[in-house]
Amino acid sequence: MKINNPAIAGTLESSDCLVTVEPGTGSVELDLESVVIHQYGHQIKKVVMETLKRMEVEDVQVHIIDKGALDCTIKARVECAIFRTANQTKNLPWGGAIR
Amino acid sequence: MNRNKKRLRRSMMFLNAQKPGLIIDPYIYKPDSIMLDLEDAVAIREKDAARYSLFHALREIDYRGVERVVRINGLDSEFWQEDIRCAVAGGADAIRIPKAERAGDIKVVEDAVAAAEKEFGVEDGRTLIMAALESARGVMNAMEICDSSERLFGIALSGGDYTKDLQTTISGTGVEMMGARQHMIIAARAAGVQCFDTVFTNLEDMEGFRKEVETIHTMGFDGKSIINPRQISIVHDIYTPKPKDIMFAEKVVREIDEKKAQGIGVFTVDGKMIDIAFYGGAKRTIELAKASGVYKGDL
Amino acid sequence: MKNAVGREIPEEILKITGKEVFQGNNYKEGKEYHKQGPMVKPVMDHNTSKMVSSIREALIKCGAHDGMTLGFHHHFREGDLVVNMVMKEVRDMGFRDITICASSLGKAHDPLLPMIEDGTITGIESSGVRGKIGEAIFHGKLKKLAIMRSHGGRVRAIHSGETVIDISFIGAPTCDDYGNCKGIGGKSDCGVLSYSFVDGQHANKVVAVTDCLVPFPNFPADIAMTRVDYVCVVDAIGVPEKIATGAAKPTTDLRKLMMADYCTQVVVNTPYFKDGFSYQTGVGGASMASAASLAKVMQERGIKMGFAVGGMSKSVVDMLDAGLVGKLLDTQDFDLFAVNSVKRPNHHRISAGAYANPFNKGSFVNKLDYVVLAALEVDTHFNCNVVVGSDGMITGAQGGHPDAAQGAKCTIVICPLLQGRIPAICTDVTTVTTPGESIDIVVTDYGVAVNPARQELLECLKKADCVPLKTIEELRDIAYSIVGEPEPVQFGDRIVGIIEARDGTIMDVVREGKD
Numbered sequence: 084m085k086i087n088n089p090a091i092a093g094t095l096e097s098s099d100c101l102v103t104v105e106p107g108t109g110s111v112e113l114d115l116e117s118v119v120i121h122q123y124g125h126q127i128k129k130v131v132m133e134t135l136k137r138m139e140v141e142d143v144q145v146h147i148i149d150k151g152a153l154d155c156t157i158k159a160r161v162e163c164a165i166f167r168t169a170n171q172t173k174n175l176p177w178g179g180a181i182r
Numbered sequence: 183m184n185r186n187k188k189r190l191r192r193s194m195m196f197l198n199a200q201k202p203g204l205i206i207d208p209y210i211y212k213p214d215s216i217m218l219d220l221e222d223a224v225a226i227r228e229k230d231a232a233r234y235s236l237f238h239a240l241r242e243i244d245y246r247g248v249e250r251v252v253r254i255n256g257l258d259s260e261f262w263q264e265d266i267r268c269a270v271a272g273g274a275d276a277i278r279i280p281k282a283e284r285a286g287d288i289k290v291v292e293d294a295v296a297a298a299e300k301e302f303g304v305e306d307g308r309t310l311i312m313a314a315l316e317s318a319r320g321v322m323n324a325m326e327i328c329d330s331s332e333r334l335f336g337i338a339l340s341g342g343d344y345t346k347d348l349q350t351t352i353s354g355t356g357v358e359m360m361g362a363r364q365h366m367i368i369a370a371r372a373a374g375v376q377c378f379d380t381v382f383t384n385l386e387d388m389e390g391f392r393k394e395v396e397t398i399h400t401m402g403f404d405g406k407s408i409i410n411p412r413q414i415s416i417v418h419d420i421y422t423p424k425p426k427d428i429m430f431a432e433k434v435v436r437e438i439d440e441k442k443a444q445g446i447g448v449f450t451v452d453g454k455m456i457d458i459a460f461y462g463g464a465k466r467t468i469e470l471a472k473a474s475g476v477y478k479g480d481l
Numbered sequence: 482m483k484n485a486v487g488r489e490i491p492e493e494i495l496k497i498t499g500k501e502v503f504q505g506n507n508y509k510e511g512k513e514y515h516k517q518g519p520m521v522k523p524v525m526d527h528n529t530s531k532m533v534s535s536i537r538e539a540l541i542k543c544g545a546h547d548g549m550t551l552g553f554h555h556h557f558r559e560g561d562l563v564v565n566m567v568m569k570e571v572r573d574m575g576f577r578d579i580t581i582c583a584s585s586l587g588k589a590h591d592p593l594l595p596m597i598e599d600g601t602i603t604g605i606e607s608s609g610v611r612g613k614i615g616e617a618i619f620h621g622k623l624k625k626l627a628i629m630r631s632h633g634g635r636v637r638a639i640h641s642g643e644t645v646i647d648i649s650f651i652g653a654p655t656c657d658d659y660g661n662c663k664g665i666g667g668k669s670d671c672g673v674l675s676y677s678f679v680d681g682q683h684a685n686k687v688v689a690v691t692d693c694l695v696p697f698p699n700f701p702a703d704i705a706m707t708r709v710d711y712v713c714v715v716d717a718i719g720v721p722e723k724i725a726t727g728a729a730k731p732t733t734d735l736r737k738l739m740m741a742d743y744c745t746q747v748v749v750n751t752p753y754f755k756d757g758f759s760y761q762t763g764v765g766g767a768s769m770a771s772a773a774s775l776a777k778v779m780q781e782r783g784i785k786m787g788f789a790v791g792g793m794s795k796s797v798v799d800m801l802d803a804g805l806v807g808k809l810l811d812t813q814d815f816d817l818f819a820v821n822s823v824k825r826p827n828h829h830r831i832s833a834g835a836y837a838n839p840f841n842k843g844s845f846v847n848k849l850d851y852v853v854l855a856a857l858e859v860d861t862h863f864n865c866n867v868v869v870g871s872d873g874m875i876t877g878a879q880g881g882h883p884d885a886a887q888g889a890k891c892t893i894v895i896c897p898l899l900q901g902r903i904p905a906i907c908t909d910v911t912t913v914t915t916p917g918e919s920i921d922i923v924v925t926d927y928g929v930a931v932n933p934a935r936q937e938l939l940e941c942l943k944k945a946d947c948v949p950l951k952t953i954e955e956l957r958d959i960a961y962s963i964v965g966e967p968e969p970v971q972f973g974d975r976i977v978g979i980i981e982a983r984d985g986t987i988m989d990v991v992r993e994g995k996d
Contacts, residue, residue: 207963243963
């Protein structure tokens with residue numbers, strides 16, 4: 084999936100994360116700020132990369148400010164931001180690319 | 183018939199599907215059902231975001247047997263079809279239709295649900311439906327709504343919008359909702375489905391809440407909509423049969439079984455006149471006690 | 482060398498401190514030692530005045546010098562002004578290499594940070610360090626090893642001569658011109674002066690600092706004049722609103738109420754719950770709620786508490802009013818209700834040593850039936866961590882935690898399973914402050930775990946069927962299944978502090994942060 088526009092999803096509330104997505108500069112770039120960076124930094128990055136892979140996104144810049152979100156919330160916010168770049172709100176691949 | 187259709191639903195707790203902090207472990211408060219809301223709790227520009235949160239919450243969070251009901255957006259919105267696709271794909275146990283007014287509304291949703299079950303490989307008939315009646319017309323059409331679908335397990339009153347439609351307000355006396363409550367419980371029982379009462383929004387008035395739950399319990403309602411975990415224990419307390427009621431019910435069931443074999447139709451138990459008509463109620467008391475986790479007998 | 486809780490204590494730390502590793506709670510039981518006494522400067526001449534006009538004068542007269550150890554109490558909590566006031570003077574006078582031996586330090590002492598950075602302060606011995614001081618130690622800015630002790634441990638260290646206090650500054654809400662100090666009757670009342678009792682007895686020089694001079698004799702005194710060298714009157718020793726707050730509102734958080742309820746069920750279904758039982762509770766929301774629901778059961782069953790000990794607040798004072806508890810034994814007051822109750826019969830003031838010193842002939846914690854404590858982390862060996870956050874930051878205080886935990890017959894730790902995304906129940910705590918052998922029961926919002934070493938308690942709770950019982954491993958697994966297993970914090974190489982066990986052996990080390 085090609086990223087042509089920027090988009091944001093999520094909030095800075097406790098247990099949530101704010102995901103900002105922008106068109107990439109040739110690869111997947113991820114930068115992460117988290118209140119639990121020591122304990123879950125690697126896990127969060129893993130979840131984000133897996134989600135992007137499932138959505139076949141190979142060229143994107145992702146910025147995340149995490150306030151202790153669980154994996155399911157991180158996935159939800161990343162997927163939301165990505166689909167928002169394409170303005171797609173119907174006929175989404177539930178259970179497919181979204182898993 | 184879907185075996186979850188008649189499950190215990192004393193408390194149905196509303197939860198905003200968009201609030202990550204709240205959806206992590208709602209089962210800890212032990213509601214019978216939770217209602218993950220895509221409608222009123224979610225702002226218009228976040229309707230899309232709420233679906234992703236809902237989908238992953240349904241798939242990845244352990245609810246320990248608590249029923250998951252998803253309240254979709256109204257049929258007058260542009261959102262409800264994708265809401266149904268998302269909820270069914272996620273494995274929701276039921277869909278709650280807001281502002282239901284006629285049997286046709288239920289049928290429209292039913293078709294969409296069936297199509298989604300097929301599209302996403304969900305077992306046909308797994309997803310139940312409930313209808314929220316929020317207007318005068320909806321309440322008047324309660325009977326046809328209750329009869330409209332095999333998937334429909336019950337109807338619920340949405341007092342706030344209903345009283346506005348009646349052009350009055352919630353007074354605290356219950357007078358403004360009397361008609362709707364009576365009409366709905368009668369329709370639900372005639373059709374053999376469940377009936378649920380509206381939310382009580384004043385969390386400071388636990389005494390008033392208790393009185394309201396006692397009233398609807400006596401009227402025959404199966405349960406109440408909850409907006410805060412603090413309300414759950416009061417509902418369960420009132421809806422759980424007391425030990426002496428359970429003991430009496432056990433006696434009734436045993437005596438009726440025994441007396442039937444002897445050909446006796448009417449007799450007394452603990453000074454009360456009992457005949458075969460009491461059997462169903464006594465059995466229901468024991469079933470309710472079992473479902474509430476307080477039954478220690480062997481019937 | 483590995484100690485009895487499985488923590489590795491490097492040889493160099495043993496060498497620098499001269500201490501042994503922790504070898505079990507009762508390792509030092511019955512081992513005699515010689516109690517140390519202070520230097521005493523007699524005042525025989527009736528013309529000698531103890532009044533000094535300033536902290537500076539007090540320091541000079543007490544022979545302040547580089548490398549000295551200064552003692553302080555923390556009865557004023559976040560409202561304390563004494564430590565900063567004294568240390569400012571110490572630094573202005575050019576003294577260096579100071580060790581602070583306080584019963585605790587908090588965010589009120591953030592102004593000490595520059596003094597740590599410039600080497601004025603090189604050592605800290607405290608039950609806890611919060612705020613900027615904690616951060617500074619975590620980043621390796623303190624020259625010497627920080628020593629974290631329990632309340633009982635501080636008294637032991639001073640009695641045994643391990644720590645010698647050159648000058649102790651006792652903030653006294655009221656004081657007379659000869660040094661009789663009281664915790665009430667002034668403008669910054671804190672109720673009691675329990676932590677300073679040992680300073681009065683063992684510090685080489687004792688300075689009473691007050692903002693309310695009263696006529697002689699200020700009796701009955703908490704700290705007697707016979708132990709005080711000088712008296713200094715200042716404008717303010719504490720900020721009243723931050724010392725003793727209004728009563729904490731009872732919690733409405735359903736999770737805390739659930740845990741409080743489990744806690745009460747544990748107490749009433751275990752054998753020590755009978756007329757005359759003893760109890761200690763903390764001031765957390767769940768802790769106080771459990772005291773309240775316990776009071777209800779006590780009234781129903783006609784059971785009275787023999788005594789309550791430790792930190793006092795409205796909920797315990799209410800019990801005294803209701804005739805539910807025989808005596809209050811007070812070591813610290815958290816709110817105005819407790820402070821005002823101090824004057825009443827059956828509300829007694831006890832010293833920190835009488836409360837919890839492990840090296841005396843038997844302290845009050847040994848007579849406790851139940852104690853309800855909190856924790857940052859509990860691991861599958863039931864070890865507790867109350868000092869180091871799971872990100873490695875030094876953020877809490879031992880207080881009387883290890884003391885009461887060892888002493889009580891039934892030690893209960895209340896702790897929500899998850900704090901945000903951090904699991905409080907984990908495989909190994911970041912730092913051990915209280916050993917698992919002291920902890921009997923862990924209450925979380927997901928269930929209650931009983932230490933396998935207490936099978937008889939487990940049987941009682943199973944029989945009563947009153948709480949959802951789980952093993953501690955099951956609780957940890959539930960936590961990890963929800964939030965994922967956390968990675969252990971990466972620390973730097975340098976050890977910046979030690980966690981002392983009650984008996985002075987080393988329970989664990991505190992490492993500096995990694996950049």
